[in-house]
């Protein structure tokens with residue numbers, strides 16, 4: 149069996165599938181659905197106090213309901229816009245994992261003056277452009293840099309994909325994650341079992 153034949157994974161290299169029309173279309177559909185959900189959520193947040201005012205006897209006056217609805221919807225809108233902006237600012241990069249460490253981060257003391265710690269999973273990366281980067285995660289899910297990337301792995305980060313990490317040597321992957329919906333797939337699969345998008349091979 150040649151290297152190329154194994155699970156349909158080609159020899160080490162960057163995938164040419166990222167520009168595949170099915171992936172591009174799938175990501176666009178996902179983006180539109182996210183916008184649609186956001187709009188529905190914000191409109192519902194605005195309408196809820198008004199509905200309470202209308203249907204719950206002796207609850208809040210209509211004028212107050214409009215005010216509350218406006219404030220809640222406004223806060224949600226700002227949060228959504230900031231999250232979208234933060235995501236849009238994420239830049240792609242290429243690098244190699246140099247180290248991985250579990251670290252405890254000291255959280256701000258609460259009102260009682262108690263100190264708490266949050267566990268962080270930190271993946272240290274040497275960038276191909278020079279310089280270093282830390283990928284900090286607070287959970288160790290399968291679909292995270294912490295679980296997916298090993299020390300020594302060369303990889304690319306594609307911020308627009310549902311699962312953003314691409315290994316240079318994909319034969320090292322234990323599983324594949326869909327670029328469009330993020331679903332876990334076996335390495336033998338060619339397309340996602342959930343949304344049928346081509347997997348990054």
Ligand SMILES: [Zn+2]
Nearest residue numbers: 326329340343
């Ligand atoms: Zn999928």
